[in-house]
Amino acid sequence: MIEQAAPGIYRLPLPLLDNPLGSVNAYVVESDNGIMLVDCGWDTPDAYAALVAGLAAIGRAITDIRAIVVTHIHPDHFGLAARLVTESHALELMHRRDAVLIGGRYEEAEGMVAAMERWLGAHGVPDDELRATAEASLWMLSLVGIRKPDVLLTGGETINRGAYAFEVIPTPGHSDGLFCLYDRASGVLLASDHVLQHVSPHVGMHVRSSADPVQDYLDALRLVRDLPVSVVLPGHGAPFHDLAGRVDELVRRHDERFAEMLRALGDDETTAYTVAGRLVWRGSAEGWRDLTPFQRRMAVTETVAHLEHLARRGRLSRSSAGGFVRYRRAD
Ligand SMILES: [Zn+2]
Numbered sequence: 001m002i003e004q005a006a007p008g009i010y011r012l013p014l015p016l017l018d019n020p021l022g023s024v025n026a027y028v029v030e031s032d033n034g035i036m037l038v039d040c041g042w043d044t045p046d047a048y049a050a051l052v053a054g055l056a057a058i059g060r061a062i063t064d065i066r067a068i069v070v071t072h073i074h075p076d077h078f079g080l081a082a083r084l085v086t087e088s089h090a091l092e093l094m095h096r097r098d099a100v101l102i103g104g105r106y107e108e109a110e111g112m113v114a115a116m117e118r119w120l121g122a123h124g125v126p127d128d129e130l131r132a133t134a135e136a137s138l139w140m141l142s143l144v145g146i147r148k149p150d151v152l153l154t155g156g157e158t159i160n161r162g163a164y165a166f167e168v169i170p171t172p173g174h175s176d177g178l179f180c181l182y183d184r185a186s187g188v189l190l191a192s193d194h195v196l197q198h199v200s201p202h203v204g205m206h207v208r209s210s211a212d213p214v215q216d217y218l219d220a221l222r223l224v225r226d227l228p229v230s231v232v233l234p235g236h237g238a239p240f241h242d243l244a245g246r247v248d249e250l251v252r253r254h255d256e257r258f259a260e261m262l263r264a265l266g267d268d269e270t271t272a273y274t275v276a277g278r279l280v281w282r283g284s285a286e287g288w289r290d291l292t293p294f295q296r297r298m299a300v301t302e303t304v305a306h307l308e309h310l311a312r313r314g315r316l317s318r319s320s321a322g323g324f325v326r327y328r329r330a331d
């Protein structure tokens with residue numbers, strides 16, 4: 001159901017079937033000259049139908065879309081962009097750092113799977129799980145229409161629409177090219193998946209990520225923490241107000257994860273996969289056993305990201321011998 005989230009901005013949740021998040025928010029920004037869409041859901045018939053119905057409820061249609069701002073490359077935010085551009089001739093905007101990933105991730109997926117397989121193997125994923133783990137994200141290809149953006153953002157631009165002048169604030173971590181949109185005059189922050197209220201956004205490492213996505217993420221949390229905001233409009237879930245409080249919780253959550261990983265490592269020198277298997281997932285010590293290959297892949301990439309961060313901070317040593325990357329606590 002579409003609802004007004006701020007003056008002239010509507011929140012339109014689009015369904016993500018069989019996904020624990022349930023829905024992704026598309027935001028519709030009104031102006032005299034058509035609408036701007038911020039994020040657009042999966043390329044599925046039900047997400048498309050929900051978008052059409054939501055727009056109709058405010059007297060708008062797909063052909064009124066003048067610009068589609070994609071806050072990051074993940075299929076739930078980017079998937080429908082290609083179809084919508086075809087139907088509306090809107091301009092598609094995306095950050096340069098995510099735009100460069102489109103080819104490898106969605107067009108030459110086989111090469112990416114092969115690279116991921118080597119990378120996951122080096123981090124200890126056993127042979128009998130390796131293929132399934134490396135291929136675990138391939139199903140997502142069916143949720144994405146592939147299209148390169150018309151406008152590449154780098155950060156610092158202002159996107160004017162209706163009463164708003166949105167500053168593009170790069171906030172890498174959850175994705176290298178993720179950014180928030182901030183209107184200083186009203187204090188409206190479109191936060192995408194950078195700050196969510198009920199979920200700690202996934203921060204993982206993969207073959208083409210930056211060297212320390214966790215540091216990127218923590219820095220980007222600090223960057224937005226003290227912005228004067230009237231409302232935070234997140235990529236998933238309802239709007240909220242206490243930005244600084246939520247940022248502090250997320251920072252704490254990462255600190256706890258560091259401590260859990262150091263404990264799980266104990267005195268061993270071992271791989272990220274072994275460490276991941278010793279952690280609590282989904283609130284249970286047995287959680288690891290029940291993870292699907294896709295969830296297990298997310299768990300391993302998250303674990304590697306945190307261990308790499310600790311290694312860069314001198315808390316761990318890292319060795320690579322015999323084709324395996326292993327970590328050990330530094331004293
Ligand atoms: Zn995301």
Ligand SMILES: [Zn+2]
Nearest residue numbers: 074076193235
């Ligand atoms: Zn998302």
